[in-house]
Amino acid sequence: MPHSKIMETNSVLLFTSLGKYILCCLLGHAIHGLLVLPLIYFFFTRKNPYRFLWGIVTPLATAFGTSSSSATLPLMMKSVEENNGVAKHISRFILPIGATVNMDGAALFQCVAAVFIAQLNQQPLDWVKIITILITATASSVGAAGIPMGGVLTLAIILEAISLPVKDISLILAIDWLVDRFCTIINVEGDAFGAGLLQSYVERSKLQSSEPQLIQVKSEVPLDPLPATPEEGNPLLKSRHGPAGGAAPGEKESVM
Numbered sequence: 001m002p003h004s005k006i007m008e009t010n011s012v013l014l015f016t017s018l019g020k021y022i023l024c025c026l027l028g029h030a031i032h033g034l035l036v037l038p039l040i041y042f043f044f045t046r047k048n049p050y051r052f053l054w055g056i057v058t059p060l061a062t063a064f065g066t067s068s069s070s071a072t073l074p075l076m077m078k079s080v081e082e083n084n085g086v087a088k089h090i091s092r093f094i095l096p097i098g099a100t101v102n103m104d105g106a107a108l109f110q111c112v113a114a115v116f117i118a119q120l121n122q123q124p125l126d127w128v129k130i131i132t133i134l135i136t137a138t139a140s141s142v143g144a145a146g147i148p149m150g151g152v153l154t155l156a157i158i159l160e161a162i163s164l165p166v167k168d169i170s171l172i173l174a175i176d177w178l179v180d181r182f183c184t185i186i187n188v189e190g191d192a193f194g195a196g197l198l199q200s201y202v203e204r205s206k207l208q209s210s211e212p213q214l215i216q217v218k219s220e221v222p223l224d225p226l227p228a229t230p231e232e233g234n235p236l237l238k239s240r241h242g243p244a245g246g247a248a249p250g251e252k253e254s255v256m
Contacts, residue, residue, distance in 0.1 A: 014171075018174075021116045024116075025179045025182070037189060056192050060189065064182075070099055072099075073095060085199070086196060099187075100146065101142050104187065105185065110155050111137045114164065132161050149176055149177075
């Protein structure tokens with residue numbers, strides 16, 4: 001139980017460590033959600049990523065309230081289609097996959113939690129253990145469920161991989177109600193940016209494929225002007241001859 005683990009250690013030191021852990025998680029989520037993901041979106045699309053974020057404010061607020069990627073999925077589909085111009089076949093293909101597979105917020109939280117538990121038990125981490133944490137967190141986050149506290153369940157895999165006590169997860173459970181909400185925001189934000197990237201790629205591909213057709217149509221237009229059609233003869237009109245016996249230009253008279 002969380003309370004029994006808290007009573008076993010120094011309360012002041014424990015609460016200070018938990019405060020630093022929460023601050024580290026929130027700072028990492030802020031950097032990833034406000035800088036890394038928008039920069040990736042801008043690099044590939046050359047569009048304003050924060051305008052894209054403004055279009056999905058409602059799903060992000062829902063993700064914070066529900067702490068579930070699966071519960072936010074219908075509202076996220078509606079927002080990216082109506083506010084950000086993502087096609088239905090793209091959003092309904094990318095977003096369900098992202099809600100199941102793309103758990104970058106959970107992977108970030110699991111790395112910080114593993115390092116926190118290692119420091120709490122005063123166990124040093126060498127480069128092999130750090131790389132093991134990164135690989136295991138990435139792999140386990142793919143299988144994490146899109147439900148509240150889904151990432152905590154897979155944290156045991158990481159702790160077992162680096163020989164840390166699994167019972168210390170009880171400390172994470174005591175404060176996971178707050179951290180998990182920000183993890184969910186990062187998860188659904190990454191899904192939305194993925195749909196936006198695919199939409200931009202499809203639009204750019206269509207534009208490039210239409211340019212050769214336009215060039216071909218322009219090349220088929222004849223450069224020489226069309227020859228003037230000869231004026232059809234009218235039996236009721238005849239040319240008026242000038243003084244020299246030739247017809248004066250543009251002058252005709254009626255035979256009647």
